[in-house]
Amino acid sequence: MQVRCLETLRSMAFESKRNRSCLEAAGAVEFLVYIIKSYDSSLLLEIESKEGSEVIKAGDEALSILYHIKLSGTCLKSIVGNDNGFVESLLKILKKGSYQSRAYATMLEGSFEVADPIHLISLTPEFFAEIVRTLRDQINQQATKAALKLLPELLHWGRNRIKAVEGGAVFVIVELLLESSDKRTSELALVVLDQLCGCAEGRAEFLNHAAGLAMVSKKIFRVSHAASERAVRILSSICRFSVTSRVLQEMLQVGVVAKLCLVLQLDNSSKTKEKAREILKLHARVWRNHACIPSHLLSSYPSSS
Template sequence: MAEIEIPPYFLCPITLDMMKDPVTISTGMTFDRDSIEKWMFALKNNTCPVTKQLLPDSELTPNITLRRLIQSWCTLHASHGFERLPTPRSPVSKSEVLKLLNDAESPHMQMDCLRRLNSIASQNQTNKRCMEAVGTPDFLASLIVNKTLEAYRAESRLICEEAVSILHGLHLSESWLKSVGSQEFVESLTNMMQIGRYESRAYAIMLLNSILEVADPGRITINLSSEFFIQCAQILNDEFSKKATKATLKVLINVCPWGRNRFKAVETGVVPLLIDLLLDSTDKRASEMMLVVLDMLCQCAEGRAELLGHSAGIAVVSKKILRISQVASERGVRILHSISKFSATAGVLQEMLQTGVVAKLCLVVQVDCGSKIKERAREMLRLHAKAWRNPSCLPHNLICAYPS
């Protein structure tokens, strides 16, 4: 087992700025609230960072005695620049959240209550867990579904945006994400991707990505609308947020194993859009995901036709092989393999030769890049040996490298 890095949460003059709100966990160890909440909730650890004991619960008890000692120490050393720490806010209670949810049922109080809920959620992880425990996400999801039906009204649209913002900020549990994946809610988030401001569109696609990552395969991905893919393409085209772009690519990876979804994605122009993005992409992970999506879409005839119809389609895929990562190389070779096996007209073969694909395949079989990649490259070279063997533009050393 890998060694777990233990952050320096202990009280000492060097780390006083970290120990702002000391809390004690069930093992008796004391940590700063923000730090231990990140350890337990964001990083999903269920052991004590120090003792490695399993934590039977996530209860955090304020260590008032230690907090007073810290305050006294700061007061004594004020001449050295240490300021007295402000008294931390107490975590929200279930009754407070329930009252806000009840008040939010009233239309004229809805926006104020949502803003208050957003503020509470932003304070700490304990508040987020409390809000989920009393049903806040269910209320917000229902609100989004109802309000997107009247999103033509500016007030309804603002309420939807605030609700989506809170849901995104809650870092919801896997169990809730699995329970909320209804077709109706997915369609409502799709509407938010269409009508919302950039920030709300980013929150909507990231929330959709979280839902699809834990959803049962096929449960909500089979009947996705064409509008869903149109909005995914629009987010990729707008490039207003790297996080939103990567979330959209992950969403496409999750939904494109189904043939009907591949066709809808191709129909909305995703293939040429991904090629254009690949031409300028310098982000390793984003480039890998673009090639993964292209590989999926090239498994259907329409997707291959779109890639071949783009003047830079074959060239950019070839260019990324052996330049980004093992994953990118494997997917790039898979795309070229689909092209050469199912769409290899005389014109396509000539284009593959002129754009350097053949030379790249010869290089692939000579370098250490994985047996599966090499085998696919050899298969392509064997399959089209007659077309590629004797052209005058091919260097002699590469002709010699062809498999017999």
């Protein structure tokens, strides 16, 4: 019975938007959620495709269908907000599912933006650890971007930032910035890193990464205006709240200070330029007139008065 229902739903899910609305109204979503929640005990199905046949769990098939239905915001909020174990089921799939199922689970979690704050605040450290693992594994570009879009929705709350940091998010984000040449991925990663550096634990992990300061500085002017603004914000958080003599020297040596001087010369955004000026003035006694700053940029160094 389940097999026939899933086959019918699959054929309808990939068709018109009208079909998707009918599926919501007919209770198909509740059926799919039920199958997903029974993931561990779900039946095995033989699925035919262009490449041949493969055997997968009914829970994996239900998850794929649910993703392709493209549910309405109202329906998504109902699923996520009813505290019916659906989030826990997605977590289970993130831990045990195939790469494709983990990708679908991550993309469905993007629907958390419609969830009530109480459900977002109560997410477990394990949940964040699995989202970070999705980023580390780089299952596919869709899943990576879905995870990067999801995290800012969850990191508005300080507790969630700490959970994400403990799950290894800072290290993975910096590594992602090192490896990615995709503009949108870099922008999203810098948004997440900016939020993580909003807590002391996040800043400490950032500074523990040997390439952290250099990589964030490198992204200024090389990605987009939005990325440059976020990069300068991250550097500002470090310079205001977590600076040490070692950090100040590293910022000179890896070119952060020179890049901030360049921001004063080239950036048209008054907000970003002002933040760069504040950073340079804050540590002028250490940085000003230092040999590491090229002479053509030193003229841009702001007065400390």
